[in-house]
Amino acid sequence: MVKLSDNAQKSLDEYLHQARTYLRSAKSVDAGEVEQNITEHIENELEGTAEPVSADELETVLKKLGSPKQWVPEEELRWWRKFILRLRTGPEDWRLAYLSFGLLVVGFMLSRLLLPLLTLASFVVSRAALSANNYRIEVKAQKWLIYPSLIVVYLALLGLLLALPLLVLVPLAYDWEDTLREDLGFSDDMHYWLAAWPVFIASMGLWWLVQGIVFLARPNIPKPLFRPFADGFNRKWTLVLICVGFVVLVASSIVLNWVCGRYFQPI
Amino acid sequence: MENQFLDNWVTQLRKGMLELCILNAIKGTSLYGYDIVRKLRKLNALVISEGTIYPILSRLKREGFVQTTIRESTEGPPRKYYELTQKGEQTLSRMNDYWRDVKTGADALKGE
Numbered sequence: 012m013v014k015l016s017d018n019a020q021k022s023l024d025e026y027l028h029q030a031r032t033y034l035r036s037a038k039s040v041d042a043g044e045v046e047q048n049i050t051e052h053i054e055n056e057l058e059g060t061a062e063p064v065s066a067d068e069l070e071t072v073l074k075k076l077g078s079p080k081q082w083v084p085e086e087e088l089r090w091w092r093k094f095i096l097r098l099r100t101g102p103e104d105w106r107l108a109y110l111s112f113g114l115l116v117v118g119f120m121l122s123r124l125l126l127p128l129l130t131l132a133s134f135v136v137s138r139a140a141l142s143a144n145n146y147r148i149e150v151k152a153q154k155w156l157i158y159p160s161l162i163v164v165y166l167a168l169l170g171l172l173l174a175l176p177l178l179v180l181v182p183l184a185y186d187w188e189d190t191l192r193e194d195l196g197f198s199d200d201m202h203y204w205l206a207a208w209p210v211f212i213a214s215m216g217l218w219w220l221v222q223g224i225v226f227l228a229r230p231n232i233p234k235p236l237f238r239p240f241a242d243g244f245n246r247k248w249t250l251v252l253i254c255v256g257f258v259v260l261v262a263s264s265i266v267l268n269w270v271c272g273r274y275f276q277p278i
Numbered sequence: 279m280e281n282q283f284l285d286n287w288v289t290q291l292r293k294g295m296l297e298l299c300i301l302n303a304i305k306g307t308s309l310y311g312y313d314i315v316r317k318l319r320k321l322n323a324l325v326i327s328e329g330t331i332y333p334i335l336s337r338l339k340r341e342g343f344v345q346t347t348i349r350e351s352t353e354g355p356p357r358k359y360y361e362l363t364q365k366g367e368q369t370l371s372r373m374n375d376y377w378r379d380v381k382t383g384a385d386a387l388k389g390e
Contacts, residue, residue, distance in 0.1 A: 040336060048311055048332040054354065055312040077327020 012050065013057045018066035022073065023053070029079035037083040045082050052076060107140035108156035115160045133160035141239060165237050172222070176214035184211075202270075209267035216263060219256030223249045292324055298377060299324060300334055301362065301370045304344065308361035311335060335360055343369055 015023060027046060034042040056072045057064050111133045118129030137157045171178070184191070184207045188200075197203040226232060227249040233241045296318075303309065303317045314335065315328045325331065338344045343366035351357045362370065 040333065044336060045332065049329070051355075051357075052312055052315065052328070052332070058353075075328050077329040081327060081330050082333055 013054055013060065013064055014062040015069060016063040016065050019064050019069040022066050022069055026073055026079055030082050033080055033083045040083055049076070049082075105153060105156075107136055107143060108153040111136040111140060111160055112156040115163075130160055130163055134164040137161050138238070161240075165240065168236070173219070174215065176218045177211055180211050180214055206267060206270045209263045209270060213260050213263035213267060216256045216259030216261075219252050220260060221256075223251075223253030223256055226252065296324055296330065297334055297338070298370075298373050300331060300338065301343065301366060301373070304360050304362055305367070305370060306362075308347065308359040310357045310359050314360065338366070342366070 027049065030045065030049065031042060034040055034045060053069070053072055053076070056075075057068065060068055114129045114133035114136060118126040118133065121129070137160050140153065140157050141161075188203065192200075192203045195203075195206075197206065226244075227246060230244065230246060230249065233244045237244075299318060299321060300314060303314050309317070311332060315325075315331050318325050318331060319328070335344065339346060339360070342363055344360045345363050346358045346360055348356045349359055
């Protein structure tokens, strides 16, 4: 194979990636044969060109070769496949980004009932756009269309991950208030809740501590979960989580001890 | 509107004609895929993007009109050569006859 410059190699990879995307949907076409045809054609066209071949020189060959879509006869594609492919490819691959932003805007405009559903749909499209682009080309200006739904969903997910003990314990504390107050010997509501809140906070501290230890052992968990914002996540952040969790746990235990000592009346 | 009509007409004509030209290009010989592309390059009006030729060759092979043989090359990896099968030769002969009739008929109408 002729030696290509880095940018030319990126262009070729992108072309082959798009061709493969189309080829996946056509059973009658031999994808390996097509790929071989493309690379052989390019190699023949670039024969005698000074190496490494520049992106511009390769672009001229690819332009003459034509769109990656043409490798699959259109009549072989089902209507829904054509629709998805049109969204996935096209000028500068912006269609998924537009679709993502469009779904979010429509969700906000239509009704509160459809908002969560359309936000989730927009989130899925954003992630698809991200995986279609992220590993080969930078998202660049598309981020203004892709990121809004990602941020909305990630914030909700982050809140859920960090405050899970609160979401579980607060309703339980309400439901079992009478039983617990009686069993633990708190004289009134205020004292019960004064003791309950340090328990909630301590459980959050413990939860963060556990999460920190899990992420320390498996640092690759948060990256795909919060892509692309957690791409820079490393052990330093897990140590911060562990430290904060530990401090919160200790501090709330001290407060709980103080509250219990002051208001707890053993029966 | 007028341009769109012309574009559609050209696209439809090109589809059928390209198959005829590919088959004629390899008639009586065996050619490597890239050689076929080079040969058809002269038909500017017909070959808009060179990549369209390869899928047609694959389809013609699948339908038994052409067959391929792999031959070693001094310039790189082994190359795939295309040649007409007996079925391909018979079909091409009928296609050429049909095209001649169409062309003669169309030219005659122009002259009327």
